[in-house]
Amino acid sequence: MHQITGGIAIALVAASLTGCVTKGDSGNKENDLQSFPVLKLEKTDTVLHRHYVADIQAVRNVDVRARINGFLNKIYVxxxxQVKKGQLLFSLNDEERRAELARAxxxxxxxxxxxxxxxxxVDRVNILVTKKVISASELEVAQAKLAAFNARIEEARSAEFNAATQLSYTSIRAPFDGFIDRIPxxxxxxxxxxNLLTTVSDIHEVYAYFNVSETEYLEFIRSGSDARRSVSLVLADGSDYHHDGHVETVESEFEENTGSIAFRARFPNPQQVLxxxxSGKVTLTNRIDSCLLLPQKAVFEMQDKNYVYVLETDNTxxxxxxxxxxxxxHSYLVNAGLKAGEKIVFxxxxxxxxxxxxxxxxxxxGQVKAL
Known part of the structure; x- marks a missing residue:
């Protein structure tokens, strides 16, 4: 009997101790919540740099082709x-053309x-008609012959001009200042x-063509900058080109297959490096006003969607x-889903x-930017 009573007493004490420990743990949970850094989202102004693969082309790049048949007599370049406008580049055999000009x-x-x-x-017949020595019809015949000979003069002049033009085609000259390409x-x-003789490129300035998506095009337009937006260029070896260019024009249509639109920037090229x-990469800078920036550290993905943890008023x-x-x-520009003033776990x-x-x-x- 005493043994049973003692066992019950021990069980009651143990239960009492267990209850005390549980109560103590509950109290500590309120005081020992895990601490997390939290960031309040604020509107800010920023500068967005976008990079695009560029196709670089001379401002003028012209094929020099033969305009007549003939044997290539001499190559002067x-x-x-580097050549100047009007400089002699090639000559074709011209004996036959010179003979044609002489005949003309x-x-x-x-x-x-x-x-x-x-x-x-006509003058002689006109005198005779006036004196009524011959009939007026004789004068008409003489005048018709004169008209025919005048027409023959115009035909001969045209033939001479054509022969001179054909002869000029035997000398091929540079259409503008530039550089000679391959001579095949x-x-x-x-x-x-x-037949292609060579190509002449005017590279004192160059065009850089690059394609921009529709979203980025609208971003460019809404940024409020003028059409001559300054752009920079990174060369194929990763080095920076020393001269800035500017956006000169935008095409009028989006490409149906890619949904992009072509921009054209112009760059000076005084050292003829380009x-x-x-090829290279154009960097286009857009100023974005009153936007929300979200640190990448705060973002996680689930089922191809991007999420953050937003702090509620009760700290949940x-x-x-x-x-x-x-x-x-190291940040995302927020398009939708969050607003200024909300707090997110950083x-x-x-x-x-x-x-x-x-x-x-x-x-x-400032603490976030320093991280």
């Missing part, structure tokens, strides 16, 4: 050489002489009309999906769960 000149001289004789005949033919080659057909956290925009350094989001109560540690914007 070399590949890569002779025909013109003959037509002029015949017309002069016809004019004298050699001296003595037969050249057909339309060549036609080169709630998952919130949002729409991210461009990435700027770091340690993997240790949180929906509805969890935390001890928030508010961080200043």
């Amino acid at each position: 070399d590949e890569g050489q 000149k002779a025909a013109l001289s003959s037509a002029i002489a015949e017309a002069k004789a016809a004019s004298l005949e 033919l050699k001296t003595g080659s037969f050249v057909s009309e339309g 060549k036609h057909g080169a 956290v709630k998952m919130r999906a949002f729409e991210p925009g461009a990435r700027i350094s 770091e340690g989001v993997r240790n949180l769960r929906e509805g969890m109560k935390i001890s928030p540690k508010l961080m200043a914007t």
